[in-house]
Amino acid sequence: xxxxxxxxxxxxxxxxxxxxxxxxxxxxxxNIQWYKQRPGGHPVFLIQLVKSGEVxxxxxxxxxxxxxxxxxxxxxxxxxxxxxxxYFCAGNNQGGKLIFGQGTELSVKP
Amino acid sequence: EPEVTQTPSHxxxxxxxxxxLRCVPISNHLYFYWYRQILGQKVEFLVSFYxxxxxxxxxxxxxxxxxxxxxxxxxxxxxxxxxxEDSAMYFCTTGDGDxxxxxxxxxxxxxx
Numbered sequence: 001x002x003x004x005x006x007x008x009x010x011x012x013x014x015x016x017x018x019x020x021x022x023x024x025x026x027x028x029x030x031n032i033q034w035y036k037q038r039p040g041g042h043p044v045f046l047i048q049l050v051k052s053g054e055v056x057x058x059x060x061x062x063x064x065x066x067x068x069x070x071x072x073x074x075x076x077x078x079x080x081x082x083x084x085x086x087y088f089c090a091g092n093n094q095g096g097k098l099i100f101g102q103g104t105e106l107s108v109k110p
Numbered sequence: 111e112p113e114v115t116q117t118p119s120h121x122x123x124x125x126x127x128x129x130x131l132r133c134v135p136i137s138n139h140l141y142f143y144w145y146r147q148i149l150g151q152k153v154e155f156l157v158s159f160y161x162x163x164x165x166x167x168x169x170x171x172x173x174x175x176x177x178x179x180x181x182x183x184x185x186x187x188x189x190x191x192x193x194x195e196d197s198a199m200y201f202c203t204t205g206d207g208d209x210x211x212x213x214x215x216x217x218x219x220x221x222x
Contacts, residue, residue, distance in 0.1 A: 033210050042201055043153060045210030088153060096141055097166055098203075098211065100153040 002027045004091045006101030014109050019076040021104035023089035031092045032065055032072045037103070038085045046074075048092075079108045112136040114214035116202050122220045126191050131217045133185040133202030143203040143211065144177065144187045146170070153201065159185065192221045 003026040013019055023032065031050045035043035047056055049065035049072060056063045062075045072089055086105045090098035115134040123129050135142055144156040157167040159177055167175075176188045185204075189196055199218050205211040 035210075035213075042213040042216050045212065048210050090153075096160075096205075096207070097143065097155045097158050098145075098153075099155065100145075102152045 002091065002093065002099050004089060004099045004101040006089055006104055008104055009102060010105045010107075012107045012109065013079050015081060016078050019079050019083070019106055021074050021087050021089075021106075023072045023074075023091075023101050025070045025091045025099075027091075027093070028069050029091045029093060030069075032069075033090045033092060033098065034063060034072075034074055035088045035090060035100075036085050037088065041085075043088060076106075079106070081108050081110055084108050112212070114202055114204050114212050116200075116214035116217050118217060119215065120218045120220070122222060123192055125194060125221055129189050129192055129219060131187045131189075131200050131202075131219070133187075133204075133214055134183060135185055135202070135204040136212055139204035139206050139212075141205045141207055141211075142177075142179075142185045143205075145201045145203055145213075146198040147201065147216075148198045156187075156200075189219075192219075194221050197221045 005024045007022050033048045034046040037043045047063050052069050053067045054065040060077045064073045086103040088103045089101045117132045142159040145153050147153045155168050157171045158165045174190045179185050197220050199216045201216045202214040203211045
């Protein structure tokens with residue numbers, strides 16, 4: 001079945017450093033979504049990418065969708081302690097269900 | 111901002127017992143899902159529900175699981191005979207089909 005792989009599993013950074021997490025799907029996706037889960041919390045929707053090669057920005061966060069619509073990345077510039085949490089990518093096919101990656105847990109040292 | 115409400119927040123049950131997890135979706139959303147997350151692991155799809163019927167289910171969603179909308183508003187997940195490995199956080203998720211999904215705060219199910 002469809003698989004979504006995400007790396008790295010953990011990332012520890014000093015506050016102010018950049019952070020990137022990468023996501024790869026075994027199949028072409030209709031869209032990809034990104035979620036953030038704070039410790040003890042639930043996934044919160046960040047963004048959806050639909051078009052091949054699409055790039056979207058939310059303040060310090062930059063999201064990219066690959067040309068083949070099989071990979072994606074999330075880049076955070078100049079991390080802050082409020083960025084702490086686990087970032088999940090989730091691939092979406094025509095059926096509508098989300099297949100989540102394993103998540104990247106980000107810790108930020110002040 | 112509209113929320114997905116889940117009850118209870120925590121449920122402890124004995125192995126073999128039945129549990130019902132409840133969800134109140136966002137009112138104008140048409141697509142409903144149940145996901146689960148075992149502690150420290152990724153979020154796993156269980157089932158999707160649209161137009162009052164199951165549209166897709168995963169291998170996890172075996173005959174012990176069922177979903178329904180008993181009164182047209184609440185969306186429930188029933189586990190008939192719980193097993194230890196059913197212990198997880200269960201998230202109800204709803205969407206309007208066009209954009210991202212809204213997750214409820216989850217029900218932490220502990221089977222002892």
